[in-house]
Amino acid sequence: MFRTKALLGVLFVVSVASISNAANIIYVDVNGPNTPGTGSYEDPFRRIQDAIDSADSNDTVIVAEGVYTGDPNNRDLHLDGKTITIRSTDPNDPNVVANTIIDPNHLGRSFYFHSGEDTNCVVAGFTLQNGATDDGSGGAIYCRDSSPTIRNCVIIKNTAMFWSGGGIYFNNSESTIRNCIIAGNSARATGGGVKCVSCSNLAIINCTISGNSAEWQQGEGIFCFESTVSINNSIIRGNGLEQIHDATGGDATVTYSDVQNGWSGTGNIDTDPCFASFDANGEPSIWDFHLQSAYGRCDPNNQTWVTDSNTSPCIDAGDPNSDWGDEPWPNGKRINMGAYGGTNQASMNGNPADFDIDRSVNFVDFAKFSDKWFAQEFCIEDLSNNGVVDFGDFRMFAENWLWQRE
Ligand SMILES: [Ca+2]
Ligand SMILES: [Ca+2]
Numbered sequence: 001m002f003r004t005k006a007l008l009g010v011l012f013v014v015s016v017a018s019i020s021n022a023a024n025i026i027y028v029d030v031n032g033p034n035t036p037g038t039g040s041y042e043d044p045f046r047r048i049q050d051a052i053d054s055a056d057s058n059d060t061v062i063v064a065e066g067v068y069t070g071d072p073n074n075r076d077l078h079l080d081g082k083t084i085t086i087r088s089t090d091p092n093d094p095n096v097v098a099n100t101i102i103d104p105n106h107l108g109r110s111f112y113f114h115s116g117e118d119t120n121c122v123v124a125g126f127t128l129q130n131g132a133t134d135d136g137s138g139g140a141i142y143c144r145d146s147s148p149t150i151r152n153c154v155i156i157k158n159t160a161m162f163w164s165g166g167g168i169y170f171n172n173s174e175s176t177i178r179n180c181i182i183a184g185n186s187a188r189a190t191g192g193g194v195k196c197v198s199c200s201n202l203a204i205i206n207c208t209i210s211g212n213s214a215e216w217q218q219g220e221g222i223f224c225f226e227s228t229v230s231i232n233n234s235i236i237r238g239n240g241l242e243q244i245h246d247a248t249g250g251d252a253t254v255t256y257s258d259v260q261n262g263w264s265g266t267g268n269i270d271t272d273p274c275f276a277s278f279d280a281n282g283e284p285s286i287w288d289f290h291l292q293s294a295y296g297r298c299d300p301n302n303q304t305w306v307t308d309s310n311t312s313p314c315i316d317a318g319d320p321n322s323d324w325g326d327e328p329w330p331n332g333k334r335i336n337m338g339a340y341g342g343t344n345q346a347s348m349n350g351n352p353a354d355f356d357i358d359r360s361v362n363f364v365d366f367a368k369f370s371d372k373w374f375a376q377e378f379c380i381e382d383l384s385n386n387g388v389v390d391f392g393d394f395r396m397f398a399e400n401w402l403w404q405r406e
């Protein structure tokens with residue numbers, strides 16, 4: 001009885017606490033009706049900093065598609081130590097990411113973290129472009145004594161004009177960067193894409209870091225110094241002379257990644273990733289880091305799936321223990337390397353009727369198909385992807401019968 005009362009008491013306290021800390025959603029839309037706006041869905045703020053300033057810890061700021069530029073309250077965004085999620089309307093949709101743009105137009109950075117923000121601060125689903133700093137490091141994002149989580153962002157064409165970390169600079173930070181493209185950024189000194197110093201403890205997961213440059217030609221992709229950086233399921237190629245600079249030795253641990261000129265570590269490769277479109281000396285805004293595939297590649301420009309003559313060796317080459325997430329079938333039941341790995345835009349691989357992934361379609365696959373006959377669910381045997389396994393799927397299975405991969 002006592003235990004029951006105690007339990008009820010705990011539940012009461014927990015529920016009251018959750019009510020008093022109820023998180024709010026604050027909306028931003030550069031095309032909203034009023035300036036500054038109130039942050040409601042009907043009357044959103046038009047400038048991102050206004051929303052951040054009105055937020056309390058645990059609130060979420062949702063930013064509508066549009067280009068956030070010009071106004072000082074759309075750059076050098078600072079959280080003053082609050083724990084806030086700042087995201088686009090759908091960080092998992094690369095089309096939304098491409099259309100939700102923070103562009104300081106070389107007048108500042110996008111984000112300036114310097115007030116002890118922790119890993120529960122999240123920046124998700126933005127394109128951060130044309131940021132620049134003339135007073136130090138970190139062209140798009142600066143983090144000192146702060147550890148925001150950065151995911152599903154495209155960080156492109158930013159510059160650290162007088163020092164380091166053209167894309168992102170970390171100093172005494174414990175950030176995680178996940179499913180980000182960091183490309184075409186430049187630094188005056190070192191770390192064209194990312195610079196990491198002063199006992200930082202960084203995780204870089206499923207990122208594509210390419211086409212960055214640094215004038216000192218050191219760590220043109222990533223520069224690490226007296227820090228711990230773990231890089232997993234990532235592609236680091238086409239960054240000038242040196243992809244990763246490990247200044248003190250042993251700072252960088254790399255696994256299941258494609259690193260130009262190689263890097264020791266489990267599952268690493270050094271081979272052309274077959275990007276859909278990339279020229280290190282070309283214009284970054286037309287680069288496309290989807291991986292070429294004979295079995296299906298998402299073409300974001302035409303909103304369709306296409307096939308290539310090549311199939312990227314980075315497909316199905318990520319950590320076998322990583323969740324392949326939203327990768328469309330056939331996904332090899334293994335995550336791809338790079339920024340689209342684990343997402344619904346991951347390049348496909350193999351025959352869709354090869355359910356056991358043994359490189360041939362035969363009676364073993366037919367047995368699996370039969371087990372699902374007339375199942376009303378979305379499963380890999382539902383080849384037409386309409387929620388039921390029936391004669392339409394049988395026809396598709398028959399078309400692939402006895403397929404064998406060379
Ligand atoms: Ca895969
Ligand atoms: Ca098979």
Ligand SMILES: [Ca+2]
Nearest residue numbers: 382384386388
């Ligand atoms: Ca079906």
